Amino acid sequence: MSSNPDAVTSYKIGTVQKNLLLLYALPMVNETEKAVRITRTSNSCGCAVATPPNHNIPPGESVTCVVAIRPKSLGNFVSRISITYSDDGLNAEKTCSFIVSGAAFRRVEIDQDRVVLSESERIFSLDVSYPLAELEGQTPSVNFLSPNQSIDVRLNSACDSPSGHCLDIVLPETFWEKLPNSEAALVLVSRSRSGDELEHSVRLVNASRTEIRPRVSTVQAKVGEEVRFRVILKGEELKRQDDDVRCCIFADDIRSNLPVVVSVERKLAGAIILTVSFQVSVDVYESSDVKLAWWNGKSKLGESKILFANR
Structure with a gap:
């Protein structure tokens, strides 16, 4: 709350995970010469909601306003939070605002946890819900880990999956020969630019084996x-x-x-x-x-x- 109620403060929080609840502490200072009373708060979207700690702020005092952020859709988001207040002199209500902006991504999600192949099959695809590659041009790295095996992983953005993204997995010709059993466990590791990491295990089953x-x-x-x-x-x-x-x-x-x-x-x-x-x-x-x-x-x-x- 300042002598200039039309001032707008902006906060950029960067990339956050979709549907993940985050709490931010934003400072509020009463720069007027009178005590003020917060009458109401409003926000332009449900992705960010502000909760002041109390509704009465003495002159010159500062409080911390807790802002709960939970992006419900992918991509960029902007929420304008308005706080309406009046002073003890019962003057006309004034409003101060701040804007919270960022971008929401979704971690790698794979529906399959088991893939059945024949002895001769070397290529298969996994349907994935891929993190947004549009976020500052950053595409998370994806690797399959398997002992003593070199596996080729390719991102296919032209497949017919609901998400529009597939991972094409190419196994070496000697893949099953080097495995004594009819199953193999592969681990997919994905890391995004924000540091978010996910591991997903996929079990390969050789239908030709006993x-x-x-x-x-x-x-x-x-x-x-x-x-x-x-x-x-x-x-x-x-x-x-x-x-x-x-x-x-x-x-x-x-x-x-x-x-x-x-x-x-x-x-x-x-x-x-x-x-x-x-x-x-x-x-x-x-x-x-x-x-x-x-x-x-x-x-x-x-x-x-x-x-x-x-x-």
Whole structure:
């Protein structure tokens, strides 16, 4: 409140996240020679609302006015907040105003958390609600992280998704060959210019591969003893040649000549329960990483692990 009630103070708050409530403390000083009483407040839009701490301000005193900001739409916003007051002399009401402006963005949002692919598919798209690239020309960086894998990520702004933005993901040719399982977890990391960050996990599922349970078979045996355990295989590959399911042992990534007996215990729709047995050799027992590579005819189904609990 000053002797010039027509003065307008502007506050630029920069970029904020859409629908995120922010509170700002704006100073108000009574520069007149009389105490003033705030009679009402108004705002030009609902994105910013001012709440004075009290309605009576002595001359020369200052108070802090709390402004609540919650942008409800994307892009630039401007809100004019007006505070109407009068002095103790009951003179005509006066109004002081300040303007709050900024821009609202939306964090990356991905609807999919699971993508099913065949062995031959290397390219797929994710529909995203992308942060506004128009904000000062800044486009957030987007990367996929996967151990020992180089993945190409491209922003596609000409796709048919509701948001008009897609991320085209291009997998390397050896992507599934380097993964022993039928699933892979990829993590998308997005950072905007304002420092906002979001991580989103996407699970890739290879529909051509077989689900192997358990992934880790824990056994108790010593060198020369026989181990026997159960494994369940489930997948489309089993519907064609489930009589030719076999496995071999890899000890520290070296194939062992140890014979492995695989017998069918029970067949289900798209699944098979197997009993696996073999005699523990020295090289297998002393290895730090023991795997079973599963095959059905000429098709590799996947891998599982063996853990010696008594070692």
